[in-house]
Amino acid sequence: MKAIGFYQSLPISEPDSFVAFETPVPVPGDRDLLVQVQAISVNPVDFKVRQNSARENRLEQPKIIGWDAAGTVVATGSKVTLFKPGDPVYYAGDITRAGSNAEFQVVDERIVGKKPARLNFAEAAALPLTALTAWEMLFDRMLIEADRDEGKSLLIIGGAGGVGSIAIQLARQIAGLKVIATASRPETIEWCRQMGAHYVINHKNLLPEIKEAGFPVVDFIIDLVDANGYWDTMAELIRPQGRIASITGSSVPVALNKLKNKSVSFSWEFMFTRSMFQTTDMIGQYEILNIISRMIDDGLLKTTIQRVYEGLSAENLKAAHQLLESGKAIGKVVITV
Structure with a gap:
């Protein structure tokens, strides 16, 4: 062959x-x-x-x-x-x-x-790979349940890529979440909207824009870009007792202590x-x-x-x-x- x-x-x-x-x-x-x-x-x-x-x-x-x-x-x-x-x-x-x-x-x-x-x-x-990854992040790692969590907020950092594209759809269609996706170019912003994101904000100006959209905190965060690069932002935005999941890995230790006082749960996702x-x-x-x-x-x-x-x-x-x-x-x- x-x-x-x-x-x-x-x-x-x-x-x-x-x-x-x-x-x-x-x-x-x-x-x-x-x-x-x-x-x-x-x-x-x-x-x-x-x-x-x-x-x-x-x-x-x-x-x-x-x-x-x-x-x-x-x-x-x-x-x-x-x-x-x-x-x-x-x-x-x-x-x-x-x-x-x-x-x-x-x-x-x-x-x-x-x-x-x-x-x-x-x-x-x-x-397959993106659907499995998104599903496992939402429902196996962060344990989101439709009946309990409907109407809660989800921030997807990196919404226009493969995993983000299907995560937007699953979060909205299955869990009934309010989906906030990040994107920075006109074509990626439009793509996130086509996938079903309720809000699309620029990850280069994430904190001001998400707060301007009416979300001083969010219930769940999916990182698809850079766990360490967005760590302080995620720690600030996550609601007490919220959940964060990431696929990006890290070459240095992640500062989990920044999540301690909020009792926030953090999970890695690896589809394999x-x-x-x-x-x-x-x-x-x-x-x-x-x-x-x-x-x-x-x-x-x-x-x-x-x-x-x-x-x-x-x-x-x-x-x-x-x-x-x-x-x-x-x-x-x-x-x-």
Whole structure:
């Protein structure tokens, strides 16, 4: 099969930052699906892994990355019970295994969902990683409940990216929250409004603008940009006994003591935790993706696809990575296979 990978962590402008090559079709394990990949999408985790996986030494075999895909099941492992050949599926995969930048991929059935019927493969591929991340932040990490929390306020720092785009929709449609998203360019401001944000403010002037909008404090905060860079602002804005969640990580200790007097809860979110550690609730991602699929088909959510490159090639992977690395991407970038 054809795959796109890299031997070494190189700047995306380098000719060999991605290379096309041939490799055997993988064989599914007991709980695996073998999927013929129809479309993939690119996320910040992709370029971060590419930049850091082989910085010192050239790999003996090219590394295949990519953690968003939609396709068709062509074979199943001996213990698979949730899917059968011919089923259209979508998923974000497992960071410890070969990725989706290939014509075929094996993936554990417990982290796969049924593709929304009303979406084509490209539209569906835009959703899994960001939908899972947003869902887990809202409902698994911050424990938001619709009946209890309806009408409360949520600040999303970085509303126009992939995760922000779906988090806006989930927070409004499922939890009934008042959603405040940050964006700074006219096109990203408009995108956040299209996704359903009640308020859009400029993260470069966050404190004055959010207070001007009528929110001296907020009940929940999602950070999708820079935990440490916004830490003091978040600590000031969060309501006593509120909750904060972040996906951005930190190279230095986070000053949790600034949350102590308010009894604020803080959570990291890493979408790959369940598959990486084979947690007992790993099948939760199958369940989440199927809920998302039903909401899409019922017209309650919409795909966050924004740009499509036609064809699985090193050139298209480079273009997609360049766009994400620029920080100018809106919504999701998809490549058809």
